[in-house]
Amino acid sequence: MDRRNLLKAVAVGAGTAVWSGGRALAQEHFPVSVNENLWKGINRPKNPEHKTAVEAAHVPVITAPAKVKAGEPFDVSVAVGKVLHPMGPMHWIEYLQLDIGNEPAGTVVFRSRGYLKPETKLTVVLDEGLAGKTISLVATVKCNLHGIWQHYVNLEVA
Template sequence: MQRRDFMVRSALTAGGVLLAANQVLAQKEKDFQGYYDVDKELFANINRVANPEEKTTLEKKHAPVIEAPDKVKSGEPFEVTVTVGEIVHPMGATHYIQRVQLYVGNEPAGRVDFSHQFNEPRARFTLKTDKPVTLVVREYCNLHGLWESRKQIALAD
């Protein structure tokens, strides 16, 4: 009989803990939504600039800017600098860029993680290639989701 009592009490305790945790999470989400005007659609997909000629303020602050040569020599190293936003993204305790990831085509080529307010959201990578490639940069903002930019790199003659 003691084992059965233990099992029942354990189940009731676990249920109570889960219920309390769900209430805390619901309250945090409510507080979060009340304090920040967060559009949940930003977290549904990868965000990209819709119209490069007329960027919104959100796009100007979040779309990664890729600085790299348009053409490179086969097998020679070249620099790629990524800045989060044309208007550099603010970094604070409650709104910040968590990471920047660089891909060469579909292959991971580098990642930089940021620690909240102490960093400027900028990363530098050194790459080399022996064929034309597409650089893909993805960055993640804790309030505005995942953003992506691309740049074509050709081989110099």
Template structure:
């Protein structure tokens, strides 16, 4: 495993514990109205990720396809979870990229339909 490669689940229906702790989980509506703000919450992993000086999530970046929407930075004293308020003009795949200081970068995604 290379530190700089972006990792995803090898089998999304049978994730390893490492994948469950690292792959960002995006919570947002499946459908939104064009140009209207809505909340999107990103939690780092399905199960809690460690938050200690030697092992923590450094940041998460949010993209609509490959257009950068925002970043949240974390320290070992913070729960690695964030809510953004965004608006979209067209349907897309939201992509969250998080960086663990020990296990590298991981991607989670969610398709959003804009009506």
């Protein structure tokens, strides 16, 4: 194998290890079968109006006003699942992250003991420079068994 093919093989192997790492860890530490397809990237509902059972349990539900004013605080609630996802030592939500467009705004980290339910209420203030634009609030969550899930809502900023 020449140097070029060796480097290519190492790069492909490293990428595969990163993507399958979450699934492999979940299967190693928990005696359950894990759907490999859920660990291949970020999961989103195929049809948001008709979610499958696994989608309904993991897709973040974002509650926010449709119109907001730049510089004024407003409340955003994010819950994991239409019915809250379970929280326990075998199966739990590891984190919930809110992004303003592509910019991370903050992350809530949960532990497996189940003291906290996988939902949060945040107060957001958007920069004055966003006035007149439409922005996306993007919520991303990670389940220890079912991978990373994401959903968003759009807001008009006055």
